[in-house]
Amino acid sequence: MAGFILARILQAIPVLLVVCFLAFLLFAYVGDPVAIMLGQNATLAQRIALTHALGLDKPFYVQFVLYLGRILHGDFGLSYRLGEPVLQLLATRLPATLELSFTSAVLALVIGVPMGVYTGIYRNSWLSRAFLTFSLIGVSLPTFLIGILLILVFSVWLGWLPSFGRGTVVHIGHFWTTGFLTLSGLKALILPAITLGLFQMTLIMRLVRAEMLEVLRSDYIRFARARGLPNRMVHFGHALKNTLVPVITITGLQLGQIIAFSIVTETVFQWPGVGFLFVQSIAAADIPVMSAYLILMGTVFVTINLVVDLLYYAVDPRLRLERRAPAAAR
Amino acid sequence: MSAPAAAGPAPAQPLARRLGPLGRFFDSDLWYSFRQSPVAMIAGAVAFVCIFGSLLASWIAPHDPFNLATLSLSNSFIPPIPMNGSEWAFPLGTDEQGRDMLSAIMYGGRLSLVVGFSAVLFATVVGVAIGLIAGYGGGTLDAVLMRVADVQLTFPAILIALVVDGIVSAALHELHEATEIYVIVFAIGISNWPQFARTVRGSTMVERGKEYVMAARVIGISGPRIMLTHILPNVLGPVLVIATINLAVAIVSEATLSFLGVGLPPTDPSLGTLINNGNSYLFSGQWWITVFPGAALVIMVLSINLLGDWLRDALNPRLK
Numbered sequence: 001m002a003g004f005i006l007a008r009i010l011q012a013i014p015v016l017l018v019v020c021f022l023a024f025l026l027f028a029y030v031g032d033p034v035a036i037m038l039g040q041n042a043t044l045a046q047r048i049a050l051t052h053a054l055g056l057d058k059p060f061y062v063q064f065v066l067y068l069g070r071i072l073h074g075d076f077g078l079s080y081r082l083g084e085p086v087l088q089l090l091a092t093r094l095p096a097t098l099e100l101s102f103t104s105a106v107l108a109l110v111i112g113v114p115m116g117v118y119t120g121i122y123r124n125s126w127l128s129r130a131f132l133t134f135s136l137i138g139v140s141l142p143t144f145l146i147g148i149l150l151i152l153v154f155s156v157w158l159g160w161l162p163s164f165g166r167g168t169v170v171h172i173g174h175f176w177t178t179g180f181l182t183l184s185g186l187k188a189l190i191l192p193a194i195t196l197g198l199f200q201m202t203l204i205m206r207l208v209r210a211e212m213l214e215v216l217r218s219d220y221i222r223f224a225r226a227r228g229l230p231n232r233m234v235h236f237g238h239a240l241k242n243t244l245v246p247v248i249t250i251t252g253l254q255l256g257q258i259i260a261f262s263i264v265t266e267t268v269f270q271w272p273g274v275g276f277l278f279v280q281s282i283a284a285a286d287i288p289v290m291s292a293y294l295i296l297m298g299t300v301f302v303t304i305n306l307v308v309d310l311l312y313y314a315v316d317p318r319l320r321l322e323r324r325a326p327a328a329a330r
Numbered sequence: 331m332s333a334p335a336a337a338g339p340a341p342a343q344p345l346a347r348r349l350g351p352l353g354r355f356f357d358s359d360l361w362y363s364f365r366q367s368p369v370a371m372i373a374g375a376v377a378f379v380c381i382f383g384s385l386l387a388s389w390i391a392p393h394d395p396f397n398l399a400t401l402s403l404s405n406s407f408i409p410p411i412p413m414n415g416s417e418w419a420f421p422l423g424t425d426e427q428g429r430d431m432l433s434a435i436m437y438g439g440r441l442s443l444v445v446g447f448s449a450v451l452f453a454t455v456v457g458v459a460i461g462l463i464a465g466y467g468g469g470t471l472d473a474v475l476m477r478v479a480d481v482q483l484t485f486p487a488i489l490i491a492l493v494v495d496g497i498v499s500a501a502l503h504e505l506h507e508a509t510e511i512y513v514i515v516f517a518i519g520i521s522n523w524p525q526f527a528r529t530v531r532g533s534t535m536v537e538r539g540k541e542y543v544m545a546a547r548v549i550g551i552s553g554p555r556i557m558l559t560h561i562l563p564n565v566l567g568p569v570l571v572i573a574t575i576n577l578a579v580a581i582v583s584e585a586t587l588s589f590l591g592v593g594l595p596p597t598d599p600s601l602g603t604l605i606n607n608g609n610s611y612l613f614s615g616q617w618w619i620t621v622f623p624g625a626a627l628v629i630m631v632l633s634i635n636l637l638g639d640w641l642r643d644a645l646n647p648r649l650k
Contacts, residue, residue, distance in 0.1 A: 015481050026497055140632040142582045144589045145624045148609060152617055163613075260486035267590055268609075279590050282496035290496060297489065305484050 012302045019298030023291035024067045076292035081284045086292045097273030101258045104197035112201040116208025138202035147195040147268035164270040196265045211243035252308035363644040373636035380630045384439035391433035423618040441600040446581040452519030457526025462557045465534025479524035490521040518583045533565035574638035578631045601627045
């Protein structure tokens with residue numbers, strides 16, 4: 001087990017290095033920091049002095065190592081657009097993104113799994129057909145369009161829910177802000193969370209349905225029925241349990257999708273998270289923020305993949321057995 | 331459209347010759363399966379209308395939304411048909427500049443389709459080439475290429491497209507306007523190649539071991555030529571399926587990037603840009619500027635998705 005974890009972590013490091021290298025390339029070759037900092041009227045001597053002070057006259061690989069060192073100390077530079085340290089910017093925006101992503105993921109699971117179980121068991125009922133049609137529409141509707149339509153119906157026409165921002169937030173600790181504790185915060189969360197979670201919800205539903213159909217045909221379900229167990233027990237105790245392995249994997253990997261698509265949702269709802277910050281930074285060519293976001297996302301995705309792998313390993317006992325006795329006949 | 335590989339048993343041969351390529355297509359299994367599936371026929375008809383409506387936009391659109399001489403600000407914000415006193419000049423209403431929404435949607439759809447097609451073509455060419463090389467070559471090169479594909483697949487495609495678009499746009503800051511469409515095609519294409527590469531690599535490895543490839547090698551045909559003329563035609567089936575589904579993905583990606591404001595400029599709007607533009611007027615009650623381009627996008631994507639689903643089943647020999 002320990003060897004497996006170690007190997008996976010060692011595999012993740014080169015990926016992170018590549019991401020850091022890309023971020024560094026962005027930093028080093030897009031735009032001219034000396035020109036930006038000194039302005040148009042600088043003398044050549046001033047330029048040379050600043051180039052030296054910033055270490056830009058050092059060899060390429062030395063600059064990369066220095067850059068890595070700065071990142072490890074949490075120094076991502078100053079935002080060109082806002083003039084604040086990038087780390088601080090990201091830290092104040094991150095809670096908004098995490099709360100939104102977390103709520104959407106929970107929403108997608110809590111609604112998607114029961115819908116999948118239902119459509120798997122009652123294959124031909126009209127409700128199952130309705131769910132499946134709904135899921136087809138959910139897959140074909142682009143995220144930003146779902147957001148716009150929800151705003152149109154629930155904010156513009158009905159006026160029930162706010163269309164932008166996080167509402168009133170409560171500060172917890174140094175930089176964490178939460179919208180969970182106020183009514184306006186919760187109301188502001190509803191539309192973005194549905195927007196972000198809808199696609200994953202339909203995906204989870206289809207996945208659980210397919211797995212349930214597969215499992216319900218297998219022998220041990222037939223034996224469970226022959227033993228006279230009630231339907232509820234067979235469906236939830238026996239069948240659902242075995243569908244959960246792929247569901248966990250896909251949900252874990254979908255968490256990455258949720259974080260990626262939070263960029264879109266945050267832009268639609270002007271949600272003050274890191275994704276919205278990133279889009280604004282692209283528009284303004286704010287390189288330090290872009291490269292820091294790149295590294296942040298790289299770390300998040302590598303971590304998600306690592307955790308999903310380990311979880312898979314923990315959930316499926318067959319993987320452990322195979323590793324312990326590789327020679328044993330299957 | 332080319333005739334599929336499964337053209338039928340031997341007796342069909344003289345008939346097929348009499349029919350010519352088009353007749354052979356209508357005589358094929360694929361066409362038969364198409365005729366048997368009502369969903370595929372409806373989706374096909376809708377996709378046909380969308381594609382031709384957009385491609386022929388400059389001839390059949392009622393107005394030219396980019397000809398400033400025909401625009402009049404007095405026509406701005408006209409609501410769509412039942413609400414505007416049945417004024418047939420602007421069936422879907424007009425936007426803030428007095429542009430006819432129907433015409434704008436047709437022109438925008440054309441741009442969305444062109445970007446989508448080009449991005450998929452780019453991804454297909456890159457992916458198939460890498461897949462062939464990795465699958466046929468094997469060894470270290472294969473391991474390296476597939477590792478790169480694996481790593482890229484751990485990141486969502488839309489994020490990669492956004493980052494690539496952001497980086498290239500920032501690097502080409504001066505030439506931004508002129509190169510934008512190429513940048514977005516490149517960004518979406520590069521975010522989708524690993525799927526093609528993986529599929530092609532798998533089928534190439536199967537084909538490589540077959541006798542006709544060995545025979546070709548024995549008579550001294552060069553590697554690239556075996557890949558292109560012998561293996562390639564036999565691995566294209568799945569590629570066609572992925573490409574169809576990817577077309578829908580690429581169109582949505584373009585719309586998403588344009589909506590985020592990093593895609594195509596407002597002077598030459600795609601469907602995503604139109605939706606983004608209409609979004610500013612949502613609160614003042616002009617919902618049609620957003621909803622109609624959005625509906626057009628969904629109809630187009632849904633019909634392409636359904637066609638892709640049907641094609642996947644039709645080309646799957648296990649389901650026959």
